[in-house]
Amino acid sequence: xxxxxxxxxxxxxxxxxxxxxxxxxxxxxxxxxxxxxxxxxxxxxxxxxxxxxxxxxxxxxxxxxxxxxxxxxxxxxxxxxxxxxxxxxxxxxxxxxxxxxxxxxxxxxxxxxxxxxxxxxxxxxxxxxxxxxxxxxxxxxxxxxxxxxxxxxxxxxxxxxxxxxxxxxxxxxxxxxxxxxxxxxxxxxxxx
Numbered sequence: 001x002x003x004x005x006x007x008x009x010x011x012x013x014x015x016x017x018x019x020x021x022x023x024x025x026x027x028x029x030x031x032x033x034x035x036x037x038x039x040x041x042x043x044x045x046x047x048x049x050x051x052x053x054x055x056x057x058x059x060x061x062x063x064x065x066x067x068x069x070x071x072x073x074x075x076x077x078x079x080x081x082x083x084x085x086x087x088x089x090x091x092x093x094x095x096x097x098x099x100x101x102x103x104x105x106x107x108x109x110x111x112x113x114x115x116x117x118x119x120x121x122x123x124x125x126x127x128x129x130x131x132x133x134x135x136x137x138x139x140x141x142x143x144x145x146x147x148x149x150x151x152x153x154x155x156x157x158x159x160x161x162x163x164x165x166x167x168x169x170x171x172x173x174x175x176x177x178x179x180x181x182x183x184x185x186x187x188x189x190x191x192x
Contacts, residue, residue, distance in 0.1 A: 136160030
């Protein structure tokens, strides 16, 4: 019998991309400082300096290799999930960032094999049983397709969380137990 497939996003799910991009933006463009709390939408053009294009904001060479872990529990919990389920990493990436993302993953979670690393913006095209992600554009199609989800809360998904009441996971502490409960269809008794 095959194991359930758990699809896990990278950016702002197992590591902090937006916070690091803001850090570099604020050094480069001190006249237009950004705050994490102000990132309430995917389109931040109106917040950034005119010279701070999306490509510059998210495409700084080396950015994806310097990202911090989401929290102190993520590595251990991801390994638990990897041992119990078929965990695949599914991350949106442009060609120039793929190697950086793979290098980051191998540095922090070397137990994830290359065949479980996927780059895809349209994650709903993949077959998985549960998706852990921060993007409403990924979570909603998964729910509509009858799949389970866990949402990592951030300012940019607040409106979608209010509208669709996605199950939340604010910390990776106890993530394996939470996934077990969701896949078994039991209501979680733990506060996350």
